[in-house]
Amino acid sequence: MINFEYTRVSSVKAAVDALAKNPAGSLIAGGTNLVDLMKKGVTAPVRLIDINNLPLKDIKESATGLSIGALVLNSDLSGHEIVKKNYPLLAMALNAGASAQLRNMATVGGNIMQRTRCSYFYDTAMPCNKRQPGSGCGALQGYNRMHAIFGASGKCIAVHPSDMCVALAALNATVTVSGPKGERRIAFGDFHRMPGENPERDNTLMKGELITGISIPKNNFTKNVYYLKIRDRASYAFALVSVAAALELNGSTIKNVKLAMGGVAHKPWRLTEAEKFLMNKGATKENFTKAAELVMKGAKGYGYNNFKLKMAPVAIVEALTKAAGIA
């Protein structure tokens, strides 16, 4: 067993101070990913800083949108009346994630911070640039069925595992963080990183910063939304491919559209080119198919995951079709 110290803090300032004093420490909230990582020896923080007592558990709606405290539980968020009514895409994505038991423990901040489920990352006997920079990538020539088809690098082809984050990316959320230099806000699309030369870095958080909340701007995506998740079993499985689709329709014309994918890249993958194409066009299968073709232009398979090249465009069309409510 690897020993570690434990501290419980009750304010954001105390958490920031504790992180500053313990650069080799880790924050813990629900612990649904971190404890697994510790058990498997992937990470060994010398001190756990328990943030469960921080006052970051509110869900509030205002004229400008929704704000969500970082310690709101995934199950509380998905079951919240305002979220179900005004942000149904987020509720659908949350309910597609993990299992009911995990959603009862996992926090919003932890969901965003969770690490890839690449099996080589969790197997300390295998090379992995994300776990041990410079050691190589076991998945590149290995069993890469779950891996990326967009934006991968020669150093890492892992995917981000969250469902919730795919909806947050589509809905243009913002992440609020606090650190030694104060508070700052990060656009959701800029929070997670592509692997590039430094796959050990999952996100753009700076040293000593923690997530305090998420905000989603007010939108009209209350009716024509769909989160499609394709996975190996109906529950407790990560996405092979997922699509978050949000449409605002004027009759059968697309007035506004937001699209993002999961299970395909190192970060939630926003489909901006497809969105541009679909704006002010008819909500038809033909247009959805053309949009999906645009998305797939930059896709690349790595062997075992080549099936995603066929699955992804079908999933995009299916999610948009379901969101539009057409047959």
Ligand code: SF4
């Ligand atoms: Fe590690 Fe990334 Fe390669 Fe997986 S894909 S083995 S996480 S470097």
